[in-house]
Amino acid sequence: AQKITQTQPGMFVQEKEAVTLDCTYDTSDQSYGLFWYKQPSSGEMIFLIYQGSYDEQNATEGRYSLNFQKARKSANLVISASQLGDSAMYFCAMSPYSSASKIIFGSGTRLSIRP
Amino acid sequence: SAVISQKPSRDICQRGTSLTIQCQVDSQVTMMFWYRQQPGQSLTLIATANQGSEATYESGFVIDKFPISRPNLTFSTLTVSNMSPEDSSIYLCSVGTGLNTGELFFGEGSRLTVL
Numbered sequence: 001a002q003k004i005t006q007t008q009p010g011m012f013v014q015e016k017e018a019v020t021l022d023c024t025y026d027t028s029d030q031s032y033g034l035f036w037y038k039q040p041s042s043g044e045m046i047f048l049i050y051q052g053s054y055d056e057q058n059a060t061e062g063r064y065s066l067n068f069q070k071a072r073k074s075a076n077l078v079i080s081a082s083q084l085g086d087s088a089m090y091f092c093a094m095s096p097y098s099s100a101s102k103i104i105f106g107s108g109t110r111l112s113i114r115p
Numbered sequence: 116s117a118v119i120s121q122k123p124s125r126d127i128c129q130r131g132t133s134l135t136i137q138c139q140v141d142s143q144v145t146m147m148f149w150y151r152q153q154p155g156q157s158l159t160l161i162a163t164a165n166q167g168s169e170a171t172y173e174s175g176f177v178i179d180k181f182p183i184s185r186p187n188l189t190f191s192t193l194t195v196s197n198m199s200p201e202d203s204s205i206y207l208c209s210v211g212t213g214l215n216t217g218e219l220f221f222g223e224g225s226r227l228t229v230l
Binding site: 035043044045047050091102103104105106107108 | 146148156157158159160163205207209211218219220221223224226
């Protein structure tokens with residue numbers, strides 16, 4: 001069985017600072033995908049970044065990067081130069097390739113950016 | 116990407132009634148999923164909607180409570196049957212592109228309140 005753990009229920013960060021959101025996972029699969037989604041107060045789920053378990057380089061998408069440490073089974077999200085619009089819930093998620101796109105989600109971290 | 120429309124966007128329902136949520140996608144997709152997000156919680160997968168066959172339910176979810184239809188590759192419905200206040204949640208339809216990244220696209224969700 002797969003499990004995603006996010007240990008930070010909430011975080012406050014000053015605008016323009018970088019922030020790291022923690023995520024650890026547990027799986028017996030050899031191949032899997034890791035994701036981060038953002039959910040603003042409006043409720044929609046916004047895909048941010050993806051990392052494949054066999055990707056050797058950390059994924060980056062604009063201000064988002066994924067710090068992938070396979071041996072430690074961690075997939076932390078780093079947001080550089082945070083903005084007020086980054087205030088939202090952030091969910092780490094994982095998909096076992098064996099189940100195609102079925103994705104399981106962590107409990108989430110609520111990020112609040114202070115002006 | 117895929118554009119997903121869900122109806123209704125929100126509803127207030129009486130205990131004991133049933134409500135059907137519709138999910139329409141602007142393109143044919145292989146993978147379609149239904150998630151539930153209870154207040155303040157993460158997303159939990161209810162079932163995979165299979166085109167032309169019965170849905171595949173996750174542990175804790177049963178067909179009698181959450182019947183699902185998938186008549187074609189662009190449309191699905193989820194019915195929440197015999198509702199109780201514990202069913203008050205956001206129900207989200209999502210689709211997978213089937214590509215290597217396994218990214219899911221989400222509808223805007225249907226927010227149900229059961230009185």
